[in-house]
Amino acid sequence: LEVGKKIIKELKGSFRIEYAQHPYVSGNVEGIEIDIVPCFNVASTENLKSAVDRTPFHVKYLQKNLPLKLSDQVRLLKQFLTANKLYGADAKTEGFSGYVCELLIIKYKSFLNVLKQALNWKPGEIIDLEKFYKKEDFSQLRKMFFKQVLILIDPTDKNRNTAAALSAESFFKFKKLAEEFLKNPREEMFFLREAKPITEKELIEKLLERKTELVLIKFSPPAVVPDVLWPQLRRFAERLESILEETKYEFKVLRKACYTNEKDLAIVLLEMEVSTLPEVQKKVGPEVFDFEDSKRFLEKYKSLAIAGPFIEGKNWAVEVKRKFRTAREKLFDSLSVDVSILQAKGIPNHIAEQISKGFEIISDVNRIIELVAKDRDFGVFLRSYFEKENLVVG
Template sequence: MRMYEEVVKEVLARVKPKPADILRLRSTTEKLVKKIEEKAEELGIEVKVELVGSVARGTWLRDERDIDIFLMFPESMSEKEMEELGMRLAKEVAGPSGREEYAEHPYVRTTFDGFEVDLVPCFDVRDPSRIKSAVDRTPHHQAYVKRKMTEELADQVLVLKQFARGIGVYGAESKVQGFSGYLCELLILHYGSFMELVRSASNWPARVIIDVEGVKTDDLADLFPNQPLIVIDPVDRKRNVAAAVSWRSFAIFVQACRDFLKAPDVKFFFPNPPPRLTRSKLQRVLKLRGTRLIFLLFHHGGLSEEIVYPQLRKTARALHGSLAQRGFSVLRSGVISDEKMAGVLLEVSPRR
């Protein structure tokens, strides 16, 4: 059996950006920030431009091609004016390749020198507990992590990110409902290393509360009902950084930690793709299981994943309940979506 340290070392060598990668990224971000500042001056828009996220903190995986740049406006400005000026500037910078996306507020996604770039308008809020929009916290997250992170800890973050990616729980977006990059950073800051986190997580109970700042957490559990993992945001103690983590993703992570401790292997980080089932093999499997598949396919007209996936899961729950009322057993369900189509899949056993 391979030792944990050997596996971690091999993974880090495969995911840590090389000096050439870092130089290219630095050149790209410098050109992009300069372009934004010049365009803002040309349009007469006063704005503070800040690079945030993993690329700014040195915790980005080698194959990640995402750059997040925040366009920060005075908090005295109205929300409407902030959005109008921010989106105007973002669209001018992005040009024809830019497309408007929407989270809590609109932002622009574009490509620049082979990187995918998000240009996000926000308020430059002094007190993160008094934000005007959810994205206003991000620059404070940036400052906190930069202050705490060392090069050695950043390496551990890279290993954790790849582990979460390998087991399918990396990302806080609705499609994944897993571990965000910021959550991975906080977990490493709290435990000190990937292996210490794995050892602890293998024994996590059904509900875990973590405070990186070490403050008593007993009075905070009631703020976050029905959430398996609670990691208090050090810049806003009324927020759970792990709010996106579903019970399923939590269970997968805990079990993967247990399995890794029993038999450490690089396959946890870089799994082989699952074999494709032929029609005949699928029919044989279903016959052995005594079940049927129900697949509903929809056209969604190009809606954002953040809109589509919650609706798909809501539909799956409704179908599950309706079938159960009619005497069917739904063994499991899944949802999937791409740019135009979406689907709900259910495995159902005959009526009882």
């Protein structure tokens, strides 16, 4: 760490200490972000003490196996991925790392060949440059790297998939982009296209067309590195969906997504298929022949009944006032508790700490438009949410 600090100071930049698997120096020199990550000097990849210790082995492998004449092919692939927001193995992007790009060029020899081969990739595709494994080992290999869409064996470590960070969505986006470029090659696909935020008119039209309701949980993101923040945010969204869809409640989430500017705004978006329920709820009890359970059921609901208890077929039934009529009410009740209870409910620890300090549940379209006005990228996120592209290739 001291070496990293010294380098940034000599370059007259600013720095801070960040934490991932272990501490590292994150600096800014003349507007350029620089990460200086220490690693242990180990003899082989079998003696790793941290994930970063592989880097010197990767460098040596590339120096030996990636000819200089292929450097431009690597740059083309990286630029193509960057322009289409697929470059990076970070938790936000879930795309292709620089090392994966270099290995793909070593394998296929050119940018165009990578695209052509990608069209034939299927989920669970295996690429083994050093031929560590035989064809008959591939089914076992897919179990080893369970449900990883691209398995690109690290030439320096046969037990590691260099493409493990690649999500299924990124995998199919790349295949779709490859198909599009090969059909109609054009320079513009190598440059970021300006994304426009959704307008108030468009948002209202989308909701009227879909006949759904958006429920947003807004809070301040925890001060952790993005590679910690994004997985926790996604797990939080999963947990919120399961809270709403517990068997005794009939709320239904159509789709969910997460957004954060990684500074002062984090949002979990829940698009509700069913967000409001009737005031009354029917509880069906045991059969009348089940005397003990019938007694307990009748005792439990006799003071709560709006109608009944009555007989439905051979069962006792009762109508009671529903505890939560709206998804907002259910979420507010579930989240308005101490941090320890939030964590016990399965809310990720850093997110739980922030939620316990305060949150807002938003479903009013005007409030959502206000958020778009304050944070342009949130508006871009909303547009991409509604304008899901067709990822079927062929």
